[in-house]
Each structure stands twice: as C-alpha cells, then as structure tokens.
Amino acid sequence: MAMVSLDGADIEYELTIPLVIVGGGACGLVAGLAALSRGVEAVVLERDSTPRGSTFMSSGFVPAAGTRFQRALGIADSPAIMANDILTKNERQADPDIVAALAGASAEVIEWLADEHGIPFELVQGFLYPGHSQMRMHCTPRRTGEELMACLLNAAESAGLPVLTEAKVTTLHADQERRIRGVSYQRPDGSTEQLGCDALILACNGYGGNPDLIAEHVPEMASALYYGHEGNQGEAVLWGQSLDASLKDMAAYQGHGSLAWPHQTLISWAVMMQGGIQLNLEGRRFSNEHGGYSEQAARVLGQPEGIAFNVFDGRIHAQCLQFEDYRNAESTGAVKTFETLDALADGLDLPPEAVRDTFREIQALQETGEADRFGRRFAPELALSAPYYAIRVTGALFHTQGGLEVTTDGRVLDRDSQPFPNLYAGGGAARGVSGAGNSGYMSGNGLLSAVVMGALAGRAAANQCA
Template sequence: MANIKFDGGSINFDFSVSLVIIGGGACGLVAGLAALSEGIEAVVLERDETPRGSTFMSSGFVPAAGTRFQKAANVIDSAALMSADILAKNHDEADPAIVATLAEASGRVIEWLADDHQIPFELVEGFLYPGHSQMRMHCTPRRTGEELMSCLLNAAQKAELPILTEARVTTLHVDEDRRVHGISFERPDGSIEQIGCDVLILACNGYGGNPELIARHIPQMQQALYFGHEGNQGEAILWGEALNASLKDLGGYQAHGSLAWPHQTLISWAVMMQGGVQLNKNGQRFSNEHSGYSEQAAKVLVQPEQIAFNVFDTRIHEQCLQFEDYRNAQEAGAIKVFDSLDTLANELGLPTEAVLNTFREMQELQEHGETDRFGRGFTAEQALQAPYHVIRVTGALFHTQGGLEITSNGRVLDNQGHALPNLFAAGGAARGVSGSNDSGYLSGNGLLSAVVMGALAGRKAARSVAWHKA
C-alpha cells in the first residue's frame, strides 16, 4: 500500500539520515554511490530479501556515447548523435532537455562506474540494435542484468553504502508544503519502522506488476505475460498522484517480441538484426523484424496462439552464444535444429508450401535489392542457410516507461510545473525517454534512465542536502 500522511512536521522518527533512496535496483544503487561521492550519507531501502529489481531480469545493456570503450573499438559517436537516435525512435515525444542531458552524461557515468567502482564494462560489438546508428551498448562480460546487479552490489558493499533489505516502504510523511520528512516501512513480521530524511529519491521502478494500473494506462497489454519484477507495483505513481505531481507518458512501455516459450528465457534481438526472421503458425512472416523488439511484442501477440517462431542459422547461432541467456535457452532445449525447410515445417506443424514461399520471397527480394511490404530489405551477407535453428517465442511486457515528470537532474515536478521541495525520481519511477507507447522504446532506454539518471539524481539530491544544511 502506498500512503501519504501529512504529518511530517510533527512525527518523531526512529532515526534520520540525510538521503533516503527507495529501491535497490540499478537506479537506487547508482544513486546511492553518486551521493556518497558527494560526501552525503544515504541509505537504500529494498523490499526484497536480495536487491534485484528489473535490472536483474534485463540483458544489462547500458547505452552511452563517447566512451573510451567505443574509442578503443574505433566507434565514432557523440551525445548529439545519441540524442538524435532517441528522439527519432520516440517521434520527438520525450523531453528533449532530458534526452540531451542523459546522452551527454552517459559516457561520463559509464567511465565513473568503471574507474571508481570497478564495474567491468565492455562494448557490445558486431551488430546494431534497432534505431541505434552506432555501437554504444555497454555491458559486463556475461551480458546479463544479473551480473550487472552483482557488480553494483559489490560496489555498494565496498563503498559501505547501507542497504536495508526486506523493508517495504508503505508511507511518505510530508508537511503541508509537500516536503518529505521521512518514510515508514514494513518488515516481514508486520512491524513498522520509520526513518526521517532531508531528501528522498524514488528509484522503485514502474507499475508493470500492478494489473489495475496496467488496465488503466496500457489496456492493450492486460492479457500479456508480464516478464518483469513483481515488486513493480507503481508506488511512485500512487504517491505522485497524492502529491499532485505531474505524470507523463503513462502509456509508454517496453515489451519484447522474443521470449522463449514455454521456457521464459529472453532471446536477444541480435538474432533478428543479424538476419533472422519470425514466422507465425501459418508459416508466414508478419512484420519488419528490424523495426524494434518492443513494438514486436504486440505483433506477436496477435498471431495464432500468440506464438511466433524465430528462424535463423548456424552463423547467427554461433554469434549469439556470447549471450548467457541464449546459452541458457540452448541448455533448456528451447533451440531446435532442422536440416531443411521441409523438415522444419513438418516437425513444427507449419504449412510446408507457405514456409517455402516465404523463403523464396526473401531470396527474390535479396536478388533484386528490394524491400518487402513491411519495409525490410535482405542482403546476401545475411541470407539464411541450412541447417535452420528455431526457437518458439511469445511477446511479453517487461516494464513501463511513463512516470513522474522530472527535471533534467531528477527533481519531481507538480502539475503546475514547479519542483516539489525535496523529492527526486529516476529510473522506472520517472518519465522515461520512450514517449507515449511501445514504439518509442529504443534499446537500452530503461537502463539509460536507471543508471545515468540515477547518477544525476543522486548527485543533485546530495548537493540539495548540503545546501539544506548550510
């Protein structure tokens, strides 16, 4: 339950700290590390026994421009180019000031985490994700969100950042000026504890796990599988409503059109970007697979039985073995291999002639240098060859992208455009940079908002504390 109590000026808290951060995912941990770098004490409150959040379930890719990792790979990138890519994907619906700020700060934040906190970032090379004009995805060696979270937790431990786990925040205590004076949180045994604070950061992600809010804001995904963290219940949205905060782009979300089914393992969209295709149960392609994996989820979900088949070849298979999630899918038996299209169709129960026609069409498009009716072209370099690899997949909702409207340093704004006195938000709790629907999501936008805005909000909140105490 997300409550607001207007008693902040009178309550006696159990203890107080300068900065409280609600949420122990990547956003909250980075915000805490950033605050510590400014010399301000902070504490992170996490509802789970072990901090994981949505980051744990992601691929762990953080986009950033102008890093030394890019320069080492001879990748020429800039904040301006990155901003242009983000705005092009969201059709200029996002706040351009925040987009520019995130792009400008992204390289510095990645290098700060690598240098000061030993996060072993490396550049993902070999292919571009939809909408990105340069290779700018940064990840840890295993290329999983689980590993990124482990690295951040190790960094937090070394920095002596206090993290209170199994602490579900239920109430914000505010005064009549909407200044937050502290919070109440519940322990697993039902006991209630209270912490006072000078400044509060909401890093508690979105509302993907709240069916009521999904029905209200994203009704088209009501029946979709939710493949996000169950703790994403939308507390930030509910607290914001009670404080008359401005809420933006609540219809924005990130989905994925390639979740192995029934194994429920994320299959990298690199499969599509390197030449793979998706067939429905009629043996036909139904979209431009290069448009983006977020909007592809809705396209998969309207296919027969809400199922599609990722079809690719050994070349792509070998390239995707660098992804741990893909290796996990292989170990789970999700990947089937067929020596011919006839065998593929027969074994999967697809109409053989339809499958053959689909591949004939792709070959003809390649030979004539033409695009298909969906706008996708085919090149000889990416032509699929037997044996064929197939993964049965479905579409799923991963996390929401709308939330509290913020300034470019994370200050929460009210409905009149004024900053609330001491409330910050970042990551999934805040309005992201993906616009108002699923098509505006550019690969990595979620962790861009979590990691980079987390760092910016953490530093600004720390400086706000210092100013408040001066």
C-alpha cells in the same frame, strides 16, 4: 498500500538520514554511490530480501556515447548523435531536455562506475540494435542484468552504502509545503519503522506488476504475459498521484517479441538484426523484424495463439552463444535444429508450401534489393542457409516507461510544472525517454534512465543535503 501522510512535521524520528532512497535496483544503487561521492550519507531501502529489480531481469546493456571503450575500438559517437537516435525512434515524443541530459552524461557516468567502483564494462560489438546508429551498448562480461546487479551491490558494499533489505516503504510523510520529512517502512515481522530524511529519491521502478494500473494505462497489454519484476507495483505513481505530481507518458512500455515459450527465456534480438525472421503458425512473416523488439510484442501477440517462431541459421546461432540467456535457452531444449526447410515445417507443424514461399520471396528480395511489404530489406550477405534453427516465442510486457515527470536532475514536478522541495525520481519511477507508446522504446532506454538519471538525481539530492 502506498500512502502519503501530511503529518511529516509532527513526527519525531528516532533516526534521520540526509538522503533516503527507495528501491535497490540499478537506479537506487547508483544514486546512493553518487551521493556518497559528494560526501553525503545515504541509505537504500529495498523491499526484497535480495536487491534485484528490473535490472536483474534485463540483459544489462547500458547505452553511452563518447566513452573510452568506444574510442578504443575506433567508434566515433557523441551525445548529440545518441540523443538524435533516441528522439528519432520515439518520434520526438520524449522530453528533449531529458534526452540531452542523459546522453550528455552517459559516458562520464559509465567511466566513473568503471574507474571508481570497478564495474567491468566492455562494449558489445558485431551488430546494431534497432534505432542505434553506433555501437554504444556497454555491459559486463557475462552480458546479463544479474551480473550487473552483482557488480553494483559489490560496489555499494565496498563504498559503505547501506542497503536495508526487507524494508517495504508504505508511507511518505510530507508537511504542508509538500516537503518529504520521512518514510514508514514495514519489516518482515509486520512491524513498522520510521526514518527521517532531508531528501528522498524514488527509485522503485514502474507499474508493470500492477494489473489495475496496466489495465488503466496500457490496456493493449492487459492480458499479456508480464515478464518483469513482481515488485513493480507502481508505488511511485500512487505516491505521486496523492501528491498531485505530474505523470507523463503513462501508456509507454517496453515489450519484447522474443520470449522463448514455454521456457520463458529471453532471446536476444540480435537473432533478427543478423538476418533472422519470424514466422507465425501459418508459416508466414507478419512484420518488419528490424522495426524494434518492443513493438514486436504486440505484433506477436496478434498472431494465431499469440505465437511465432524465430527462424535463423548456424551463423547466427554461433553469434548468439555469446549471450548467457541464449545458452540457457539452448540447454533447456528451446532451440531446435533442422537440416531442410521441409524438415523445419514438419517439425514446427507449419504449412510447408507457405514456408517455402516465404523463403522464395526473401531470396527474390535479396536479388533485387527491394523492400518487402513491411519495409524490410534483406542483405544478401545475411542470407539464411541450412541447417536452420528455430525457437518458439511469444510477446511479453517487460516494464513500463511512463511515470513521474522530472527535471534534468531528477527533481519531481507537480501538475503546475513546479518542483517539489526535496523529492527526486529516476529509473522506472520517472518518465522515461521512450515517448508515449510502445514503438519509441530503443534498446537500453530503461537502463539509461536508471543508471544515468540515478547518478544525476543522486548528485543533485546530495548537493541539496550538503
């Protein structure tokens, strides 16, 4: 149970650490590394036996603008371009100052992690995710969040950042001035330990795994499959409510309209961006597949049985083999191959005439260059050809994007827009940059908030502790 107690000034802590960080995902680890770089001692408290978080379950892509990785490939990008892309996607609902701060610091943070901590970043090439005007996704070689987490944990160990696992924080101890004096955390044997601090960073992600909070704030996804970390129980939100903190954009979330079903393997949206389509059980398209994979989750769930089929071809299949998740899907039999459209319709139990009509319409649109009724245009060079590939998918909730309102350096604000004395937040615990709903999410927004805000909050908290 996430609680706040106002007894913080009365407790004699056996041990006090300048900076305590709750949560050992990307945000918490980067925040700790950033604090150490300022010469400030920090400790990360992680509830699980192995730090994973939402980062582990992601593709591990971190957007950044103006990096040397981009320049080496001749890509002209800037924080201003990136910030405009983010704000355009979320219809300027996000805090523009936060967006500017994250975009502005993104390149420096990526290069710092690469140079100082050996994170082997490289640039994803070949296609643009919805909303991005430049190739700016930075990832580790295997292109998985699992690998990114492993790299960050190695960096933490090398830097001497202690990560205490199986330490579930239950209570924040504050004083009458709302200064956090320490925390209580529960150990595996049920015992409770207390730890004092000079500053606290909440990096414990969102509330996607809390059905009550989802029903309250994101009712449209209350019955959706939750494909996120089970530890995302919303403790930061609950602590914030007890402290009268400001909460913003609580209906915002990242969904995904391409989760292989029943295999439950994430299928990259590169399938759609390279020319793929989605068909429902009636053999028809139902949306603009280039609009974004987050909002596509609700659209897929709105189809008969909440099911769709990703349909693509050998060209796209070959490109997707660079993604480990896709290779895993193929190895489990999720990827089906058909020599003709009629074979595809028969194999997927779709009405064959509807499938043929759909492809005839696409061909006509390629010839005329006109947009379809959903607003999508079909480039002739991306035309699908036999053999055809298909994956049965559903929509899912991945993680929430709303949370504690923060300043550009991660300071948590109260309902009167005043900062708490020594409380910081980042990643899924804080308000993100995706606006107020599901359509503002742009690929990488979650890890942008985790990695870059983690660094900014870690530095700011360290400066306060120094």
